[in-house]
Amino acid sequence: MAQEDIFKKVVSHCKEYGFVFPSSDIYDGLGAVYDYGQNGVELKNNIKQYWWQYMVLLHENIVGLDSAIFMHPTVWKASGHVDAFNDPLIDNRDSKKRYRADVLIEEQIAKYDEKIEKEVNKARKRFGDAFDEQKYRETSPRVQEEAAKRDTLHKRYQEVMNAPGGIDLEGMKQIILDEGIVCPISGTKNWTDVRQFNLMFKTEMGAAAEGASTIYLRPETAQGIFVNYLNVQKTGRMKIPFGIAQIGKAFRNEIVARQFIFRMREFEQMEMQFFVKPGTELQWFDEWRNRRMAWHQALGFGSENYRFHDHDKLAHYANAATDVEFKMPFGFKEVEGIHSRTNFDLSQHAKYSGKKIEYFDPDENISYTPYVIETSIGVDRMFLSVICHSYDEEQLPDGQTRTVLHLPAALAPVKLAVFPLTKKDGLPEKAREIIDELKFHFNCKYEEKDQIGKRYRRQDAIGTPFCVTVDNQTLEDNTVTLRFRDTMEQQRVNISELRGIIEDKVSITSLLKNLK
Numbered sequence: 001m002a003q004e005d006i007f008k009k010v011v012s013h014c015k016e017y018g019f020v021f022p023s024s025d026i027y028d029g030l031g032a033v034y035d036y037g038q039n040g041v042e043l044k045n046n047i048k049q050y051w052w053q054y055m056v057l058l059h060e061n062i063v064g065l066d067s068a069i070f071m072h073p074t075v076w077k078a079s080g081h082v083d084a085f086n087d088p089l090i091d092n093r094d095s096k097k098r099y100r101a102d103v104l105i106e107e108q109i110a111k112y113d114e115k116i117e118k119e120v121n122k123a124r125k126r127f128g129d130a131f132d133e134q135k136y137r138e139t140s141p142r143v144q145e146e147a148a149k150r151d152t153l154h155k156r157y158q159e160v161m162n163a164p165g166g167i168d169l170e171g172m173k174q175i176i177l178d179e180g181i182v183c184p185i186s187g188t189k190n191w192t193d194v195r196q197f198n199l200m201f202k203t204e205m206g207a208a209a210e211g212a213s214t215i216y217l218r219p220e221t222a223q224g225i226f227v228n229y230l231n232v233q234k235t236g237r238m239k240i241p242f243g244i245a246q247i248g249k250a251f252r253n254e255i256v257a258r259q260f261i262f263r264m265r266e267f268e269q270m271e272m273q274f275f276v277k278p279g280t281e282l283q284w285f286d287e288w289r290n291r292r293m294a295w296h297q298a299l300g301f302g303s304e305n306y307r308f309h310d311h312d313k314l315a316h317y318a319n320a321a322t323d324v325e326f327k328m329p330f331g332f333k334e335v336e337g338i339h340s341r342t343n344f345d346l347s348q349h350a351k352y353s354g355k356k357i358e359y360f361d362p363d364e365n366i367s368y369t370p371y372v373i374e375t376s377i378g379v380d381r382m383f384l385s386v387i388c389h390s391y392d393e394e395q396l397p398d399g400q401t402r403t404v405l406h407l408p409a410a411l412a413p414v415k416l417a418v419f420p421l422t423k424k425d426g427l428p429e430k431a432r433e434i435i436d437e438l439k440f441h442f443n444c445k446y447e448e449k450d451q452i453g454k455r456y457r458r459q460d461a462i463g464t465p466f467c468v469t470v471d472n473q474t475l476e477d478n479t480v481t482l483r484f485r486d487t488m489e490q491q492r493v494n495i496s497e498l499r500g501i502i503e504d505k506v507s508i509t510s511l512l513k514n515l516k
């Protein structure tokens with residue numbers, strides 16, 4: 001099945017099975033805002049647990065924080081967000097649709113790449129085993145032609161993005177015109193000029209309009225950590241190197257909000273700022289780069305589905321940056337950013353607040369402003385990567401298709417579903433007895449509607465790793481049929497064995513143990 005079709009199916013599956021709904025659905029939704037349903041919230045909470053337990057419980061020198069969404073407006077002046085948290089936007093005069101100019105150009109670059117891949121795939125089919133891919137890429141005139149177009153465009157794009165004095169907005173428009181990029185809705189090239197657009201949402205705090213002050217909905221959780229650096233360091237008697245981790249909502253008025261929960265206007269971040277001695281930051285950057293990749297790969301999705309994208313162009317305050325990218329159905333995309341942010345943020349807050357924000361090193365008897373390594377991952381993007389990778393439509397030997405989410409058991413919303421074979425003879429009571437005992441240890445669900453086969457399918461569709469069926473034999477010998485989601489294998493086991501078989505496999509600890 002084409003990757004695009006898989007993505008469409010994932011989106012409708014998420015709605016049909018209570019994972020993700022459009023926000024305010026009965027009013028036809030709100031652009032790029034989503035609600036997590038009964039199964040989505042469990043999966044999301046499990047992802048957050050996996051991150052929190054790894055970062056905070058397994059690292060002695062990392063502590064947690066939960067800072068407010070509203071912050072003093074000067075925070076955003078100091079951080080640079082008021083002046084520079086912008087995207088370049090362009091409007092199509094005919095469709096009245098607004099686009100990110102940089103995204104239009106990046107999509108054009110991706111189109112050249114797609115054409116190259118199509119050529120290579122065609123040749124692979126044509127030549128079979130004798131196909132020498134590298135040679136073909138180097139010698140095929142068609143591939144060479146597309147690659148030259150892509151490289152020229154890429155070079156021009158880099159030049160406008162890195163122009164001295166900020167992005168060259170006129171240059172961006174010229175690229176869009178020269179490449180003949182059209183609006184996907186109107187099909188025309190009737191573009192406005194490119195303008196900068198600040199992504200922060202504003203509101204007012206205070207009752208009377210005159211006395212009210214402008215407040216921003218935070219566009220990242222990181223600043224809540226920076227402004228609490230002194231509070232946490234002093235009250236926790238933290239010694240450098242140490243980290244502060246936080247999970248929370250962030251808000252961005254994204255111009256292009258597409259691809260479901262990939263780019264949202266209200267989303268959740270899991271961020272950690274790691275404070276280090278100046279001069280050691282690049283070693284720590286490498287360390288966190290490796291640790292974070294290991295955390296991703298411990299889910300078992302295959303290392304070929306991840307890659308780093310090291311940034312050539314760095315923000316003026318950063319001295320190293322990389323993204324962890326995951327292979328989504330629409331290509332490799334950023335899920336997490338890892339940045340070496342120097343002492344920029346703490347120095348800015350010291351300057352704007354007038355407070356001394358430093359660390360006194362008792363061993364060396366010196367004070368300094370710590371440098372910071374940041375790891376920042378979007379919960380919703382992580383959710384999307386997990387669900388896209390897990391979604392499968394299996395062809396069964398009897399010709400039927402089974403839709404199944406092969407979720408890592410520790411992330412699955414429901415761990416065990418218990419079914420009485422029939423609604424009579426005391427089977428429901430026995431099934432409930434099993435749940436009453438096991439529900440203290442993991443999430444269990446009772447189901448008695450429909451035939452067993454249908455019940456299995458419903459649980460497969462939400463990724464439940466274990467199902468148990470209670471039948472008449474259970475009343476005689478206390479055994480049940482235990483069915484495994486991925487293999488569909490069934491085993492007869494004693495009720496007393498269930499906890500031992502299941503608990504370990506569905507706990508977050510089982511994932512964390514992969515990380516040793």
Ligand code: GAP
Pocket residue numbers: 219220221222252254261262263264265267268269271334335336337374376377378379380381
């Ligand atoms: N404090 C650094 C920071 O916020 P970022 O690269 O802008 O860096 C970090 O964001 C992560 O947050 C991204 O890798 C992505 O997973 C997530 N993220 C950013 N914008 C998002 C959006 N509009 N919707 C969903 N997730 C988003």
